Amino acid sequence: VILQLIPDSSYYLKKKQGSASLKNRRGRVIRIIKRNLKSFEAVIRIEKNIAILTPISPEFDDLFYFDMHKFKDKGKLKNGVIVSAVLPETEDLSSRMVHIDRILGDIESKDAEEEIVLNKYNIYKSFAEEALKELDEFSPDIEEKNKEKDRRDLTALPFITIDGEDAKDFDDAVYLEPSGKKNIAKLYVAIADVSYFVRSGSRIDAEAFKRGNSTYFPGSVYPMLPEKLSNGLCSLLPGKKRFVMVCEMDINVITGKTENKKIYRGLIKTFGRLTYNEVYSYLSGLEQEDASGGNKINGGKNEKLFPIKDMLVGMKSLAKILRDRRAENGSLDFDPIKSKVELGENNEPVSVVPETRNFAHNLIEDFMITANCAVAEFIESKKVPSVYRVHERPDEEKVKEFFKILKYFKIPAHKGSLENPSDYRNMLNKLKETPLASFLEQAFLRSMRIAVYSPINIHHFGLALKSYTHFTSPIRRYADLLVHRILAFILYGDDGGTERVKRGKDKYIAGDIKKMPEWLNSEYLKLASNAVSRREKLSADAEREYADFKKMQFLKKNSQAVYEGFITNVVNFGFFVDIKGFFIQGFVHVSTIADDYYEYSEASKILKGRHKRTVFKMGDAIEVSVYSIDLIKREIDLRFIKFLKDG
Numbered sequence: 048v049i050l051q052l053i054p055d056s057s058y059y060l061k062k063k064q065g066s067a068s069l070k071n072r073r074g075r076v077i078r079i080i081k082r083n084l085k086s087f088e089a090v091i092r093i094e095k096n097i098a099i100l101t102p103i104s105p106e107f108d109d110l111f112y113f114d115m116h117k118f119k120d121k122g123k124l125k126n127g128v129i130v131s132a133v134l135p136e137t138e139d140l141s142s143r144m145v146h147i148d149r150i151l152g153d154i155e156s157k158d159a160e161e162e163i164v165l166n167k168y169n170i171y172k173s174f175a176e177e178a179l180k181e182l183d184e185f186s187p188d189i190e191e192k193n194k195e196k197d198r199r200d201l202t203a204l205p206f207i208t209i210d211g212e213d214a215k216d217f218d219d220a221v222y223l224e225p226s227g228k229k230n231i232a233k234l235y236v237a238i239a240d241v242s243y244f245v246r247s248g249s250r251i252d253a254e255a256f257k258r259g260n261s262t263y264f265p266g267s268v269y270p271m272l273p274e275k276l277s278n279g280l281c282s283l284l285p286g287k288k289r290f291v292m293v294c295e296m297d298i299n300v301i302t303g304k305t306e307n308k309k310i311y312r313g314l315i316k317t318f319g320r321l322t323y324n325e326v327y328s329y330l331s332g333l334e335q336e337d338a339s340g341g342n343k344i345n346g347g348k349n350e351k352l353f354p355i356k357d358m359l360v361g362m363k364s365l366a367k368i369l370r371d372r373r374a375e376n377g378s379l380d381f382d383p384i385k386s387k388v389e390l391g392e393n394n395e396p397v398s399v400v401p402e403t404r405n406f407a408h409n410l411i412e413d414f415m416i417t418a419n420c421a422v423a424e425f426i427e428s429k430k431v432p433s434v435y436r437v438h439e440r441p442d443e444e445k446v447k448e449f450f451k452i453l454k455y456f457k458i459p460a461h462k463g464s465l466e467n468p469s470d471y472r473n474m475l476n477k478l479k480e481t482p483l484a485s486f487l488e489q490a491f492l493r494s495m496r497i498a499v500y501s502p503i504n505i506h507h508f509g510l511a512l513k514s515y516t517h518f519t520s521p522i523r524r525y526a527d528l529l530v531h532r533i534l535a536f537i538l539y540g541d542d543g544g545t546e547r548v549k550r551g552k553d554k555y556i557a558g559d560i561k562k563m564p565e566w567l568n569s570e571y572l573k574l575a576s577n578a579v580s581r582r583e584k585l586s587a588d589a590e591r592e593y594a595d596f597k598k599m600q601f602l603k604k605n606s607q608a609v610y611e612g613f614i615t616n617v618v619n620f621g622f623f624v625d626i627k628g629f630f631i632q633g634f635v636h637v638s639t640i641a642d643d644y645y646e647y648s649e650a651s652k653i654l655k656g657r658h659k660r661t662v663f664k665m666g667d668a669i670e671v672s673v674y675s676i677d678l679i680k681r682e683i684d685l686r687f688i689k690f691l692k693d694g
Contacts, residue, residue: 086148088163090679091128098124100132100145103163103679111145123150129159131166154678157394160596161264168589170262171254174273178250182275185244189280189288189314197539198290198312205318205355206237208283209411212322216261216270217283218522220291220317221414223362231297231306232365236418237315239281240290241521242531245272247543247566256575259582261523264593265388265396270523277522285320292531294418294518300365303372308421310534318355323407325349330363330406366410369417377469377511381492386630388597396601399629415519416510422530423514427504429537432569434529434576436515438498438507441471445494452490455652456483456666468511483666486613489625497584500526500576502569526579529572536567592681598631599676599683606673609688614667617654619647622663624671624685633683639674640687 087107089100093115100111111132115121124130129151135144151159165172206220218239226233245252255271262269270277283289290312297307329349333356352359374380384401391397419436426433450460458481465471478487498509500517507515518534521527535541542564565571602610611627621636637645643656645663654663668691674684 086131086133086166088129088151088166089132090154091124091130092126093124098147100130103129104167109143111143113145113147118147120150127153129154129163131162155600157266160678161267161593164264164589164593164596165269167592168585170269170586170589171258172269174254175250178254179273179275181249181251182273185275185280187279189290198314199293201235201237201291201293201313202288202316204235204315205358206235206283206315207318207321207355208285209321209323209326209407212324215268215282216277216522217317217320218281219411219415219519220283220315221362221411223358223365226297228297230299230301232300232361234296234298234365234414234417236294236296236414236519237283237291237313238294238418238519238527238531239283239522240292240312240531241272241276241281241528242292242535242541242543243290244276244280245528246545246547247532247564248545251276255525255528256578257582259525259579260586262586262589264590265597266390266394271525272522281522283315283317285317288314288316291315292518292534294421296417296421298365298369298417300368303368305417305421308425310422310425311538312535319351321352323405323411325352326359326407326410327405330359333360362410362414363406366406366413369413370409373413373416373511374472377467377472379468379472379475379509379511381488381509383488383492386594386598386628388594388601390597396597396604399598399601401628416515419516419518420512420514422518422534423504423512423516426516426530426533426537427514431533431537431563432502432567432572433533434500434502434516434526434572435504436498436507436517436526437501437503437505438509439496439505440508441465441494442496449491449494452487452665456487458483458487468508486615486625486666489615499580500583502572502576524579525582526576529575533567536564595631596678596681598629599678599681602626602629602673602683603676603678606676609670609672611691612669612671612685614663614665614669617647617652617663617665619649622654624669626671626683626685631683633671633673633685635671635674635685635687639684 087102087104089102089107089111092099092101096115098113098115100113102109102111113132115124118124124147131148131151132145133148135146151162153159164170201222204222204224206222208217208220210217218241220237222235222237224233224235225231245255251273254273258269258271261271261277272281281289283291291314293309293311293313293315295309295311296305298305329352332349370380382404384403386399387402388396389398389400423433423435446465453460458478465474475488475491478484478491481487495509498507504514506513516530517524517527518530519527521531532541532543535543541547543566544564610629612624612633613627614622615625615632616623620638621634624633624635625631626633637654643659643661645654645656645661647654652665655661670688670691671685672688674686676683
C-alpha cells in the first residue's frame with residue numbers, strides 16, 4: 048500500500064528544528080498495490096449439512112464449502128440464497144472450507160444485488176464516526192459573520208441552478224448579464240466552495256479521497272461527502288446563502304472567445320432551483336409565442352421565470368455560440384442516447400426509458416466546459432502543479448479495426464489523415480447520414496481512449512482543448528476539490544489545511560516549490576490523479592453493472608414482449624444483439640433458430656442457412672424476445688423473431 052502523509056504543521060515545525068518523528072503521523076491510502084481478497088459473494092446449494100458455494104465473481108473459479116452446523120440461523124440457508132463468505136486466514140485453501148459472514152438474500156432482492164456490486168467495486172456505504180464529528184463545528188446555515196473579508200458578496204445577483212428533477216446536490220449556479228462593452232456578455236459560473244469545509248489532512252478529507260467520487264445507482268446514491276455537506280452546507284439551495292468559488296468571464300458573443308476572466312471566492316443566494324425540462328419548456332414556449340405573433344403559449348407562461356426571462360434567452364443564445372465555436376475547433380460532441388431505469392415499490396424496475404437531452408442540458412454543459420477551460424488556463428499561467436483532465440488521441444489499432452467495420456459495410460473510409468479532432472468529427476458527421484449511424488457510432492466509441500486525470504497536461508483530444516480541468520463538481524468529484532484548493536492557494540495563499548493557514552499573496556512566488564503546501568507537488572498530484580482515475584472507473588463500472596441488472600430484471604418480468612435490436616457480432620454458434628433502448632446485450636444461439644441449418648463463414652463473419660440461404664450479419668436490425676435470463680451469471684439469451692425492413 049502506498050501512503051501519503053497528511054500535512055501536519057507541528058510536524059514541519061519539529062522538522063525545521065531537527066526533531067521530527069514519523070511516530071503517530073497520520074496518512075491516507077493513495078494506491079493499493081496488491082489486495083488481500085478475503086471475502087466474496089456466492090450462491091448456496093445445500094447437500095445434507097454441507098452448503099456448497101458457487102462464487103459469483105469470475106475471480107474464483109472453483110466451489111467452496113461450509114459446515115452448516117457452524118451457522119446460528121442455518122434455517123435461513125436455503126438453495127439459491129446469496130451469502131457473503133470469508134476465506135480462512137491461512138493461505139492453504141485445499142480444504143475449500145470457508146465461513147459464511149452473512150446472508151444477503153435472494154438474487155432478486157434489492158439488498159443482495161446491491162451488496163454484491165458495492166463489495167465487488169469497493170464502493171463505501173457509510174462514513175467514519177470521527178469524520179462525521181468533524182462536521183459538528185459547522186452551523187446549519189452560512190452566517191454573515193463567518194464570511195471572510197476577501198469573499199465577494201454576490202447575493203444581489205439572481206444566480207440559478209439547472210439540474211435534473213431528482214437531483215439533490217447542487218454544486219453549480221450560473222448568472223449572465225451584459226458587460227457594458229460591445230458584443231461582450233459577462234458569464235458567472237459559481238461553484239460550491241467545498242474546499243472551505245473539507246480541509247486537507249482532516250478525516251472527512253480522507254473519507255472523500257478514498258471514495259474519489261459519488262456513485263449513483265437507480266434509487267440510491269453513495270455520496271463522496273456526507274449529506275450534511277453534499278445536500279446541505281455545500282449545496283447551492285434556493286434562497287440560502289452559500290460560499291462559492293466564482294469564475295467570471297467576459298465572452299465575445301460573436302466569436303465565443305473568452306476575452307477576460309476573474310476567479311475569486313464569493314457568497315451567493317440562488318434565485319431558484321430550475322430543471323432542464325422546465326427551462327426547455329419555458330424557452331420553447333417563448334419561441335412559439337413569438338412565431339405565432341404574440342399568442343400565449345403554455346410553455347412561456349411560467350410566472351416564476353418571468354423576472355429572469357431575458358437572462359434565460361441570452362443564456363440559450365450564448366450556449367449555442369460556445370457550442371458552435373467548439374464544433375469549429377473539432378470537438379467530438381458525442382450525444383449517445385442513454386437509458387434510465389425507473390423503479391416502483393420495493394425497488395422493482397417498472398420501466399426502462401431513454402434519457403432525453405434538450406438544449407437546457409447543452410446550455411449547462413457548455414457553460415461548465417467554458418469555466419473548466421478558463422480555470423485550467425489560469426492555473427497553467429501561474430506555473431503551479433495541478434490536476435488536468437486529459438484525453439489521448441484514439442488508439443491506432445482500434446481505429447484500424449473500426450475501418451475494417453466500415454469496409455465490411457462497403458462504406459468509404461475517411462480519405463486523408465486523421466491527425467486532428469476535426470478530422471474525426473468530419474468523418475463522424477458523414478457516418479450520421481448512413482442507416483447504420485447508431486451502430487457505427489457505438490463501434491467508433493470503442494476505439495476512443497478513456498479521459499483520465501493527470502498532473503501532466505497532454506491536452507483533451509475529444510474536446511479539442513489544449514488545457515482542460517475539472518472545476519465544476521467538487522461535491523461529487525475529488526479531482527475538482529483538489530483544483531479548488533490549488534486555486535485557493537494561488538489566489539489567497541490558503542494552504543488548504545485544517546488550521547486554515549494563510550501564507551499571503553505577497554509571500555507566494557510562482558514556481559517556488561518551497562512556498563507551496565506539502566500536497567501541492569507533482570509527485571503527490573500524480574498519485575492522487577491515478578487514484579481518482581481508478582476510483583472513477585470503478586464507480587462507472589458499478590453504476591453500469593447495477594443498472595444492467597435492473598434492466599435484466601425488467602426483461603425477465605416482461606419476457607413475452609418483443610424488442611428491437613441490431614446484431615453487433617456474429618460467431619460460429621450464434622450472434623450478439625444490442626437491445627434497442629436498453630443498451631444491454633443478449634445472445635441468440637443458433638440452435639434456437641429452427642427453420643434451417645446455419646453455417647458460419649469466418650471470412651465473411653456471417654451465419655448462412657444451408658437451404659433457405661438466410662443470412663445473419665453485423666448491423667442487421669431484427670426483432671427478438673427473451674428466451675431465458677440468468678441473473679446470477681448476468682446472461683441474457685434471446686430468441687430471433689424476424690428481420691426489420693429498415694435494417
